[in-house]
Structure formats: C-alpha cells, structure tokens
Amino acid sequence: MTQKINDLRDRMIVALDVPTIWDAYRIVSQLGDEASFYKIGYALAFAGGLQLTQQLVAEGKKVFLDLKLHDIGNTVTEGVASLSNLGVDLLTVHAYPQTMRGAVEGRGEAALKLLAVTALTSYDDGDLRDAGYGLAVRDLVRLRAEQARTTGIDGIVCSAAETEIVRDIVGNDMLIVTPGIRPAGSAVGDQKRTLTPGEAIRAGVDHLVIGRPIIRAADPRAAAASIMDEIAAAS
Numbered sequence: 173m174t175q176k177i178n179d180l181r182d183r184m185i186v187a188l189d190v191p192t193i194w195d196a197y198r199i200v201s202q203l204g205d206e207a208s209f210y211k212i213g214y215a216l217a218f219a220g221g222l223q224l225t226q227q228l229v230a231e232g233k234k235v236f237l238d239l240k241l242h243d244i245g246n247t248v249t250e251g252v253a254s255l256s257n258l259g260v261d262l263l264t265v266h267a268y269p270q271t272m273r274g275a276v277e278g279r280g281e282a283a284l285k286l287l288a289v290t291a292l293t294s295y296d297d298g299d300l301r302d303a304g305y306g307l308a309v310r311d312l313v314r315l316r317a318e319q320a321r322t323t324g325i326d327g328i329v330c331s332a333a334e335t336e337i338v339r340d341i342v343g344n345d346m347l348i349v350t351p352g353i354r355p356a357g358s359a360v361g362d363q364k365r366t367l368t369p370g371e372a373i374r375a376g377v378d379h380l381v382i383g384r385p386i387i388r389a390a391d392p393r394a395a396a397a398s399i400m401d402e403i404a405a406a407s
C-alpha cells in the first residue's frame with residue numbers, strides 16, 4: 173500500500189454502473205455505512221451522475237469519476253479544469269503521454285487525484301493485437317506506468333495481477349487502483365485479468381474497484397460486507 177488510507181472501507185470502491193441516479197441512490201442507501209467510496213462511470217455520468225457526485229460528496233462519501241478522458245492535450249486540460257471543481261477525489265484519463273500532461277496541467281492546484289488507465293482489464297494480449305498494438309499486456313502496462321511516473325499523475329489503473337510490475341516502477345508515492353476484482357466463485361463477465369479481493373490486497377493494491385459482484389448481488393449489502401471481511405483479513 174502507498175499513501176496511508178485511514179479508513180479500511182476506503183480500500184473498496186463500489187462501481188455505480190446503473191442507468192439512473194435513482195438506481196444509484198437505492199444502492200447507496202442499501203449499502204449504508206458498509207461502503208464509503210463510489211465510482212461513477214459512463215452509464216451514470218451521462219444520466220445525471222455529475223450532479224450525483226455533489227450529493228455524495230455532501231453526504232461525506234468519496235467519489236471516483238471514471239471518465240477515462242482522452243483527446244488532444246488542450247481539450248483534456250480544459251475538461252479536467254472544468255471537473256476539478258466538483259469536489260471528487262479521483263478522475264481517470266488514458267495513459268497516453270499527451271493526455272496525461274494535459275490532465276496534470278488542467279488539474280493545477282486542485283486536490284483532485286488523477287489516475288492513468290494503462291490497459292483495460294477486459295483486454296488480453298489478443299485484444300491488444302486486434303487493436304493494433306505490438307505489445308503484450310504486461311509490456312504495455314510497464315511502458316505506460318513508466319510514462320505516468322514522470323508526468324505528475326497520482327496513480328495507475330491496471331489489473332491487480334500487474335501490481336508487482338507497476339509498484340517496482342512507481343514506488344510507494346503513487347496509488348494502484350484495480351478493477352477486475354472477483355470474489356471466488358463470482359461471474360467473471362467481460363473481465364479477463366482478474367484477482368480476488370484478498371489476492372489484490374496481498375499484492376499491494378491501494379483501492380479495489382468492484383461493480384457487478386456487489387450491485388447485481390441479491391443482497392448488495394451482504395456482498396459488500398463479505399468483500400470487506402476478505403479485505404480486512406488480507407490487510
């Protein structure tokens with residue numbers, strides 16, 4: 173683990189991948205104090221989720237805005253500058269050098285932490301080949317972590333399976349944030365590079381991003397509590 177995370181609950185970030193803010197409110201209220209950190213991605217951000225961020229922040233929750241920004245540097249700078257007043261804790265951009273530099277410039281002195289997405293956890297080597305890359309996943313993650321380290325980016329998004337590679341490059345001053353987390357026995361879905369919550373914590377991940385295993389569970393609160401138990405036992 174890197175920077176001290178005071179509240180163990182903050183290690184688990186629940187992905188609110190639901191179509192409406194009413195669905196999101198229902199999950200947040202079901203989870204109650206079992207979850208303290210929420211991620212808002214495409215589904216919700218484009219359906220009123222940016223307003224929801226302010227509500228969550230006002231209620232003392234932490235918010236990760238997973239917009240994975242990627243554009244010419246100037247546009248990224250302006251986009252990040254607009255978002256940096258929302259009071260959210262984390263924001264993603266793709267780990268391209270121009271994009272990362274633009275994001276750091278746009279963030280300026282704001283408290284917002286910027287995360288660079290290296291290689292999506294639903295990708296394997298074949299998917300990268302199909303997308304025109306000549307690198308294996310691990311080599312692309314390594315290259316992008318090296319590039320992120322020198323840009324002023326605060327953390328890396330990768331699979332927990334790459335924690336050792338990334339930690340060797342970025343040291344203890346940058347966050348490692350990992351989607352693709354699956355409790356033993358839960359459906360993998362479209363994720364290809366997965367680890368269990370316990371494995372991820374033992375590997376040295378800072379924050380685990382977990383969506384469907386919680387939000388699609390018959391009892392989301394019980395699912396989150398069980399994952400938190402696994403995180404606590406491995407910490």
Ligand SMILES: O=c1ccn([C@@H]2O[C@H](COP(=O)(O)O)[C@@H](O)[C@H]2O)c(=O)[nH]1
Pocket residue numbers: 187189213238289291292293294329330351352353361363381382383384385
């Ligand atoms: O490489 C990445 C980057 C982001 N994500 C996001 O994390 C969650 C994972 O949800 P699950 O339901 O637990 O699979 C989702 O919002 C993705 O957009 C990722 O999976 N991989």
